[in-house]
Amino acid sequence: MSDYLHRTIPNLKPFCFEHHHDSHFINQQWVLVNGISKKKSIYTFKKDNVLEISRKDNVIKTTWTINIQNNFSIETEDGLISVQAYFKDDDILVLNNLDKEEFALYINTTNYEDELNSVEDINTFLKEKYKKKVSNIIYDHKFYYIEQSKEYGPFKVEELAEKVKSGEISAYCFVKDVNEHDYSKRMRIEDLLHEL
Missing domain, CATH: 3.30.1490.40 (GYF domain)
Structure with missing residues (x-):
């Protein structure tokens, strides 16, 4: 199943517990890109294995766990799913479903001033992000x-x-x-x- 993901989104870095868990993953506000035009969902993975999913006026609390191979089990409205986590950049997270050819893409908005509420907002975010990255690379x-x-x-x-x-x-x-x-x-x- 990971071949499908890597063909769709190349150059992904696998989740590394020591590097990503505390600094890039826990208590970060991850906006789900998939389906944002229908409803905005913000996922926050807490240290005590609580997953908060915020949508408009309600917050759903569920659970997540990680095993020794860095595979995650996440309880969702659709049941328990197993995923592998990857980072495209420090603020772009991809959760690849281990049972289906599908993945969820998230953007970390914890330190982003503007809100992401639509596909246009995501395009603006990505354009600004990569323009800044190119500028920094060129500058150095x-x-x-x-x-x-x-x-x-x-x-x-x-x-x-x-x-x-x-x-x-x-x-x-x-x-x-x-x-x-x-x-x-x-x-x-x-x-x-x-x-x-």
């Missing part, structure tokens, strides 16, 4: 640039920005990541600056 990374057939670098984006600002180099110079072999991606300094 180093790049070479080529000007008049000569290569310079590597430089961080802030250093390139300063060189452009001072007029030392053109914003239209081609750049490549330190791990790339050539400039075939045709990315310019200006493209990097737009992502910050």
Whole structure:
């Protein structure tokens, strides 16, 4: 059943008790993405194996457990289900049903200021999240640039920005990541600056 999940959502990290349980899982507000357009559900896994499911004006309390293989058993309205937990990122949780080809996707909104109430809200959340992630990666990374057939670098984006600002180099110079072999991606300094 996990093949179906990994084809649908690649690059998942399996739940690791030591790494995820206390800091990423327990007492976090997980909004269920599946079916959010019909009803919003917030799942909160408590330390004492209580699972709180909040919907509009009511809170359902049920149970969850985890075994030695990091498989979860969760009591739901539909009965007891067994799932494996994965993280796409620290704030995106996937629970894969071990008995069916289906999974539930959750977003951690504990530290997110806006509410997620619709598919549009989720799209906005993901767009902002990955834009920020790309910006952070670009900001910390180093790049070479080529000007008049000569290569310079590597430089961080802030250093390139300063060189452009001072007029030392053109914003239209081609750049490549330190791990790339050539400039075939045709990315310019200006493209990097737009992502910050």
